[in-house]
Amino acid sequence: MNKLNITGNYVFPQATLIQVANLMVENMYRDEQEFLKIGLTAEQFEEVKKLKEEFEAIPSDFRLKALVDESSVAVKELKKQLVQLIDELLLPIEFAYGKNSAAFNECGFASSKLKSSNATIVQTATDLYARLTTSGNYSEAILPKISIETLKLLKDSFSAEIVNYNALKTSKRNVTGLRLSKANELYKQVSRIAYFGKRLWMSKNIAYYNSYVLDNFAKTAKTKIEEVA
Incomplete structure (x- = not known):
């Protein structure tokens, strides 16, 4: 019932x-x-x-509640995967240039607390992808090409799911x-x-x-x- x-x-x-x-x-x-x-x-x-x-x-x-719950789970999982991949890509950069280098600090999270912010995660992933795909950047770091492409795919999926989640929440509330x-x-x-x-x-x-x-x-x-x- x-x-x-x-x-x-x-x-x-x-x-x-x-x-x-x-x-x-x-x-x-x-x-x-x-x-x-x-x-x-x-x-x-x-x-x-x-x-x-x-x-x-x-x-x-x-039915909308079920879809909201389903989307919420998807957002959390994509968020986890994206943060993990960003950290994995930052590790070779830190190893090559040092933790206090401009090369490392310009492309990561300023603090671990920012990893909880969806908007910050999306922006960090966007900026990192732009830098990783610009010729001449991080030439001394060993960065797998497949990981760089996965970064964009995950970022796009995460962004799309956030939009979907917010739309479903609004629809359910209405x-x-x-x-x-x-x-x-x-x-x-x-x-x-x-x-x-x-x-x-x-x-x-x-x-x-x-x-x-x-x-x-x-x-x-x-x-x-x-x-x-």
């Missing part, structure tokens, strides 16, 4: 909220004549039904926000119908009254949420 994190005002997982809304729509049409007596019109019934359908039509964010907003709107309408439905049948029909009691659904939803927490 698809679920939304309970971060808004409504209290149901999304699938349960849809089930409750379906029940309220059924109840409304069943009790239409009673509702009409207090001024709740057929147009208002349709409004609740339309809101439910709009909520159902918003795509789930769970979908989640839209679903939550619509869910809260739907829950507000469902709660209103349930309230007046209970008032209608409070002293007339206990079975009909119970069909409007949302607490029963809330308890079921809470149990299911706790099971996956």
